[in-house]
Amino acid sequence: MMDILTGHRMSRRCLLAGTGSLIVSFSTIGALAQGISAAAPEKPKLPGSLDDDGYLDSWIRIDADGTITVFTGKVELGQGIRTALIQVAAEELEVDPADIALVTADTGRTPDEGFTAGSQSMQNSGTAIRNAAAQVRELLITEAARRFNLPPDQLRAKKKSVFGPQGSSATYGELVSGQFLHVQAQPQSKLKQPDGLSIIGRDVQRIDIPGKVTGAAAYVQDLRLEGMVHARVIRPPSYGATLKDIDATAAAAMPGVISVIRDGSFLAVVAEKEWQAVKAMRAVEKAARWDEPATLPEQADLAAALVALEKDVGTVAESGNPSFPNGPIYEATFTRPYQMHASIGPSCALAHLKADGSLDIWSHTQGVFPDRSAIAQMLAMPEEKVRVIHMEGSGCYGHNGADDAAADAALIAMKIPGRPVRVQWMREQEHMWEPYGPGMVCKVRASLDANGRIDNWTYDVWSNTHSTRPGSSGSLIAGRAKEQPTPLEVPKLSISPNGSGDRNADPVYAIPNRRVLWHFLPDMPLRVSALRGLGAYANVFSIESTMDELAIAAKADPVEFRLRHLEDHRASDVVKLAAEKFGWGRSEVPSGHGRGFAFARYKNRAAYLAVALEAKVERETGRVQVLRAVGAIDAGQAVNPDGIRNQTEGGILQSISWTLYEAVTFDRTRITSTDWSSYPILRFGSVPESVEVHVLDRPGQPFLGTGEAAQGPTCAALANAIRNATGKRLVDLPLSRNKVKEATGLG
Incomplete structure (x- = not known):
C-alpha cells in the first residue's frame, strides 16, 4: 500500500502492526477459503458486497485519534454515491457524516467490487457498508461493556464514543487502542430501525459538488x-x-x-x-x-446489417402459448442507432x-x-x-x-x-x-382479448452483450494496436437476471401468453460497450410504445391500461403517483401539444419509475420541445432523497437528448460524427421548463439503485407524446426533426 500524498509504500503487515487502530482495508478471505474442505457446509450469504470481501476491516478503519475512514470499491461518477455511502456509515456508527472520510476505488486500498455499473452501488456497496458499520458499532459497544463491566444493553454509541450509566464513556479511538480487529462479518446485523433513523432518509448536500464549482482539482x-x-x-x-x-x-x-x-x-x-x-x-x-480498408456497412441499411449478424438465439422469457387469433394484432419494428x-x-x-x-x-x-x-x-x-x-x-x-x-x-x-x-x-x-452504445432492432407483436387485455405477446431483440469492458487487454485500444496484440475475446450468449442486451426485454405486465427471444450478435461493425441502461433504453421504448398503441386499440386511457396489467402494488403506486402529480387527464392539451406516459421497473428487479410529460411539436419544422416532465420513483429505502431526485432529473434530460438528437454517423470507412455539430446533443434552449421528481420512500426495504431507471421510460413517454400530438407512431430513434416532418407529411 502506498500513501498517495507522501509516495511512501507501506506493507499490509506494517499497517496492521500499528497500534491504536481498528483497520479497515484488505482481507485474506480468498487465501483462507482455499483451506476449507470441499465437504464443509456452505456458508450463509453475507449482505451486499460483504459476500465478496467478508472482513469488517476491509470496509472501516478507526484510528486511535478517532478518525474514521470508510472504504468502497465503487466510484463516484457524478451520481452522488460518495455522499450516500457516508450517510449509511454515519447512521450505523452513530456519528456525524462530517466525521467520516471515504476512500473510493483504489486497487491499493479498497475492496474489489468489480465495476460501478447497473445502478448497483447502493445495492452492493451501500448494503455492505451499512451492515459493516452496524457490526463495528456493536463490537465497540461490546468492548466498552467489557471495560466498564456492564451489560451491553446499558450502553449507547453516540458522537464517536460509547456512553454508559453514571457518566462512564470511552471514545472509539480509546476502545480500539492496542487492538487489531480482523473480524469476519456476520450474516445478520443489528441495523437501526426505520423510526430511529436520523441521517438515512435526509437530504444531505453532496460532498463532491463544492470542488467542481470552485475550480478545485475535482477531475x-x-x-x-x-x-x-x-x-x-x-x-x-x-x-x-x-x-x-x-x-x-x-x-x-x-x-x-x-x-x-x-x-x-x-x-x-x-x-x-x-x-x-x-x-x-x-x-x-x-x-x-x-x-x-472500407469495413463498415451502409448506414441506411444498419438494421438489416445487424439482423444479419445473428449467431445464436436465446429464450429470455416464456409463458403460456402465444398464438395469435384472427382479431386485432399490433406489430412494429423499432430501431436504435449507435449512440455516444x-x-x-x-x-x-x-x-x-x-x-x-x-x-x-x-x-x-x-x-x-x-x-x-x-x-x-x-x-x-x-x-x-x-x-x-x-x-x-x-x-x-x-x-x-x-x-x-x-x-x-x-x-x-x-x-x-x-x-x-x-x-x-x-x-x-x-x-x-470511444465504445458506443450498441445499435439495436426490436420487433413486437401483440393482441388483445375481448375484454381489452393483452392475451398474446412476442418480442424479438437483435443485440449484443452491451459490454466489452476490460477483462483482457484485448478490450483496450492499445492492447490491440501494439506490435504483439491481444485479440478481443468473443462474447457468448448468456441470459442472466440483470440482463444486458436483453435487459427489460420481458414486460413486467401480466400477459398470459408471451415469448421473448434474444437474437444474439457476438460482434458489431462499430466499437461498442456499456452505455447507461444497456438494452433497457431501446427495449422499454419498444414495449411502452406498444402499450400505448394497445391502449388506443382497447379504447382505454394509457395510465388505466397499464394499471389493469400490473400486479405489483409498488409498480401501481409509482404509476398512480406520477399521473397524479402530472395532473393526468384533468385537462386537454393545446393543439400541437401531446402528452405521454411510460413505466418500467429497471431490470425488472430494481427501481420502479414512471414518467409523464408534455411536448410541443412544431409541424412546420419538426422540432419537438419537452415542456414539462414529472417522474415518480421507488428506489427502496431512500438514503438521500435529494440525490435520488438529482439522478432521476439527470436521467430524464439525458434520455431526452438521446431520443431527440443523438446518433453516431459513419460512411463505409470512417466515423463521421467527430464533433458537436455532427453529433448534436440537448442544448440549454431545449431543456424542459419544468422537471419534477417525486420519491416514494420505502423505509426498511432494500436499496434498489437509481441512476439508470429513467432512461427507457423517458424515451417512451416522449415517443408517446409525439404520437398523441401528431397521430403518428415513430419507431426509429432518434425522433429527429426530419423524421417528425416526414411522419406528419411535411418533410
Whole structure:
C-alpha cells in the first residue's frame, strides 16, 4: 500500500502492526477459503458486497485519534454515491457524516467490487457498508461493556464514543487502542430501525459538488503531478486501418518533444508541455501512412446489417402459448442507432513508472481492478506491480474511453520511467474511438382479448452483450494496436437476471401468453460497450410504445391500461403517483401539444419509475420541445432523497437528448460524427421548463439503485407524446426533426 500524498509504500503487515487502530482495508478471505474442505457446509450469504470481501476491516478503519475512514470499491461518477455511502456509515456508527472520510476505488486500498455499473452501488456497496458499520458499532459497544463491566444493553454509541450509566464513556479511538480487529462479518446485523433513523432518509448536500464549482482539482483532467510530462496519442483514421509507414524525424526535433513512440500501430508523442505535445501529434498525423480498408456497412441499411449478424438465439422469457387469433394484432419494428457517451471532458489518465518497477495509474475507469488486470496483461507485468487509483472524469455513465486512456498512459509511461505521464484525448478522438452504445432492432407483436387485455405477446431483440469492458487487454485500444496484440475475446450468449442486451426485454405486465427471444450478435461493425441502461433504453421504448398503441386499440386511457396489467402494488403506486402529480387527464392539451406516459421497473428487479410529460411539436419544422416532465420513483429505502431526485432529473434530460438528437454517423470507412455539430446533443434552449421528481420512500426495504431507471421510460413517454400530438407512431430513434416532418407529411 502506498500513501498517495507522501509516495511512501507501506506493507499490509506494517499497517496492521500499528497500534491504536481498528483497520479497515484488505482481507485474506480468498487465501483462507482455499483451506476449507470441499465437504464443509456452505456458508450463509453475507449482505451486499460483504459476500465478496467478508472482513469488517476491509470496509472501516478507526484510528486511535478517532478518525474514521470508510472504504468502497465503487466510484463516484457524478451520481452522488460518495455522499450516500457516508450517510449509511454515519447512521450505523452513530456519528456525524462530517466525521467520516471515504476512500473510493483504489486497487491499493479498497475492496474489489468489480465495476460501478447497473445502478448497483447502493445495492452492493451501500448494503455492505451499512451492515459493516452496524457490526463495528456493536463490537465497540461490546468492548466498552467489557471495560466498564456492564451489560451491553446499558450502553449507547453516540458522537464517536460509547456512553454508559453514571457518566462512564470511552471514545472509539480509546476502545480500539492496542487492538487489531480482523473480524469476519456476520450474516445478520443489528441495523437501526426505520423510526430511529436520523441521517438515512435526509437530504444531505453532496460532498463532491463544492470542488467542481470552485475550480478545485475535482477531475482526473485537473490532476497535476510533480515532474509530469504530456502525451498525445495518434489514432488511426478508422477501425480497420493499420500503420504502413511513419517518418517521425521532423516531429522528434520539435521544441520540447521528449519522444515519439511506436509500438505496432500504436503511435504517441511525449513532450514537456501540453501544447508542444499537441503540435507534435499533428505533425505525426500528417507523416503517418495507413492501410485503410472500407469495413463498415451502409448506414441506411444498419438494421438489416445487424439482423444479419445473428449467431445464436436465446429464450429470455416464456409463458403460456402465444398464438395469435384472427382479431386485432399490433406489430412494429423499432430501431436504435449507435449512440455516444459523448463525455463533455475527453478521456484522460496519468501513469507513473517508479524506480522500484511498480506502475501507478490515475483513471476515471468504472472498474479499477478489472482495468488493472487488463493493463498488467498488456504490459506482461504482475498485477501486484500495477496500482489503479480512481479519480472522477468529466462526464460519463458507462464504458467510455477511460480505460483506453489509462492503457495509453501505462504503455507510454513504460517508455518514460521516473516521470508521470499525462494522456489527454482530443475531442475528435473521443467521438471516434470511444465504445458506443450498441445499435439495436426490436420487433413486437401483440393482441388483445375481448375484454381489452393483452392475451398474446412476442418480442424479438437483435443485440449484443452491451459490454466489452476490460477483462483482457484485448478490450483496450492499445492492447490491440501494439506490435504483439491481444485479440478481443468473443462474447457468448448468456441470459442472466440483470440482463444486458436483453435487459427489460420481458414486460413486467401480466400477459398470459408471451415469448421473448434474444437474437444474439457476438460482434458489431462499430466499437461498442456499456452505455447507461444497456438494452433497457431501446427495449422499454419498444414495449411502452406498444402499450400505448394497445391502449388506443382497447379504447382505454394509457395510465388505466397499464394499471389493469400490473400486479405489483409498488409498480401501481409509482404509476398512480406520477399521473397524479402530472395532473393526468384533468385537462386537454393545446393543439400541437401531446402528452405521454411510460413505466418500467429497471431490470425488472430494481427501481420502479414512471414518467409523464408534455411536448410541443412544431409541424412546420419538426422540432419537438419537452415542456414539462414529472417522474415518480421507488428506489427502496431512500438514503438521500435529494440525490435520488438529482439522478432521476439527470436521467430524464439525458434520455431526452438521446431520443431527440443523438446518433453516431459513419460512411463505409470512417466515423463521421467527430464533433458537436455532427453529433448534436440537448442544448440549454431545449431543456424542459419544468422537471419534477417525486420519491416514494420505502423505509426498511432494500436499496434498489437509481441512476439508470429513467432512461427507457423517458424515451417512451416522449415517443408517446409525439404520437398523441401528431397521430403518428415513430419507431426509429432518434425522433429527429426530419423524421417528425416526414411522419406528419411535411418533410
